Amino acid sequence: xxxxxxxxxxxxxxxxxxxxxxxPECQVxxxxxxxxxxxxxxxxxxxxxxxxxxxxxxxxPRRVLERLPRLKLLLATxxxxxxxxDLPAAADLGITVCSTTSHSFPTVEVTWAMILxxxxxxxxxxxxxxxxxxxVQLGSAVRGKTLGIxxxxxxxxxxxxxxxxxxxxxxxxxxxxxxxxxxxxxxxAVSKEELFARSDAIxxxxxxxxxxxxxxxxxxxxxxxKSAFLINTSRMPLIDEDAMIAALRAGRIGGAGxxxxxxxxxxxxxxxxxxPNVLATPHIGYVIRENYELYYGETVENIQAFLAGRPIxxxxxxxxxxx
Numbered sequence: 097x098x099x100x101x102x103x104x105x106x107x108x109x110x111x112x113x114x115x116x117x118x119x120p121e122c123q124v125x126x127x128x129x130x131x132x133x134x135x136x137x138x139x140x141x142x143x144x145x146x147x148x149x150x151x152x153x154x155x156x157p158r159r160v161l162e163r164l165p166r167l168k169l170l171l172a173t174x175x176x177x178x179x180x181x182d183l184p185a186a187a188d189l190g191i192t193v194c195s196t197t198s199h200s201f202p203t204v205e206v207t208w209a210m211i212l213x214x215x216x217x218x219x220x221x222x223x224x225x226x227x228x229x230x231x232v233q234l235g236s237a238v239r240g241k242t243l244g245i246x247x248x249x250x251x252x253x254x255x256x257x258x259x260x261x262x263x264x265x266x267x268x269x270x271x272x273x274x275x276x277x278x279x280x281x282x283x284x285a286v287s288k289e290e291l292f293a294r295s296d297a298i299x300x301x302x303x304x305x306x307x308x309x310x311x312x313x314x315x316x317x318x319x320x321x322k323s324a325f326l327i328n329t330s331r332m333p334l335i336d337e338d339a340m341i342a343a344l345r346a347g348r349i350g351g352a353g354x355x356x357x358x359x360x361x362x363x364x365x366x367x368x369x370x371x372p373n374v375l376a377t378p379h380i381g382y383v384i385r386e387n388y389e390l391y392y393g394e395t396v397e398n399i400q401a402f403l404a405g406r407p408i409x410x411x412x413x414x415x416x417x418x419x
Contacts, residue, residue: 099171099399100144101126101392103153112385113392118399130154130361138163146171146402148395151382153360158185167191169402173391174198174382178415179304192402193411196394203355203381204254207329210353210375211238211297214325219375236323239263244295246311247302247330248273248283255299256283267291270302292319297327304331314339320349327353329381344371355381 097119101109104126115124125144130153131137137154141147141164148171149156156170161182170186172195177183186193213219216235224232243259245252245268256266266283269291278285292298298320302308312326312335320326326349328335337358343349344367351373360379362368368376394409401408410418 097122097145097169097399097403098143099124099146099148100141101148103130103150104128105130108385108388109148109392112388113396115396117396119403122399122403134160142166145169146399148392149173150388150391152177152180156181156186158182161185161189161191169194169399171395171398172196172411173395176303176415177411181411183411183415184413187413192407194395194398194402194407194409195411195417196391196398196409198382199384199387199390200250201254202384202387203329204251204258206355206377206381207251207255207299207301207327207353208258210327210329210355210377211243211299211325213375214297214327214351214353215241220372238297241265241296242267242294244268244291244298245283246270246291246298246300246334248278248281249301251301251330252299253281255301256281267294271307288316289319292316293321295324296321297325299327300330300334302330302334304333309333310336312336312340317343317349322348323350325350325353329353329355332356332358341367341371344373347373349373351375353377355379 099122101124105128107128109126131140138160143166145166146169147167151174168191170181170191170193172181172193174195175198177195181193183193215238217233220232224230239262242265245256247270248268252268259266260282267286268278268283269286269288273285275285302311314336317339340352344352353375354368355377356379368374398409408419412418
């Protein structure tokens, strides 16, 4: 079996798991670059029996899967794969798709790194020191400020817990959120309109779905305070990107902290690389050694189980793990 590992940006995939536990006839090849062109991607993968990917970095729609007749095992990672892999197509083509578990707390940590950096201007101050300067702006405390949370769930609740420790006022909205559910976490459930109008920082923690795409549109951004920050460590399609960029360019909001993008890796000429009120990180929310060891370690287990004829952590057409 020939196994391709895609998008190994840091060249760490082969050191994060016991690949030597696989049978000697297994050949594992890691690719550090990301291939956006579908024709070149298909050409790269044509001679592989199995393909492993990190989260949603490479998409596998039906038209790609149909062009990979040798592919029998697609090794996903993380808990959400149904929007980036055509799972019904994989089932139709006889391709087994297995995934792994994942730690969610690293994204909470990155969210708070962004909130604190935006309020205190840490990224600007660091850049000033590196360039030979000194203090360049007046920051603001988070204590006493209002943090608005879109999605009070697996991510939103621990984000709120940290906000409580910092002495912030916490408000939240999601389509089905009630005060009965929000209250035990020290959070006030409010309307979507009120959240955008009251918050000094807004952080998004909703999964991407048909209902959530565009949940932050031009009307919501227009309600934000001129000093307020918008933080997105979830998925970029949840925001009307054109409306946000226009607001950032015009200084109608204080700034944005972004870890996710519609086009990844982010193009060199993208505004997020140059706008002074944007703190942009390269989708590192889940990128920690503990997660990579989990992803690749369980990937090795998934390959072993597949070769033994008893696949584990198999994703069904609905994206849920069957076994």
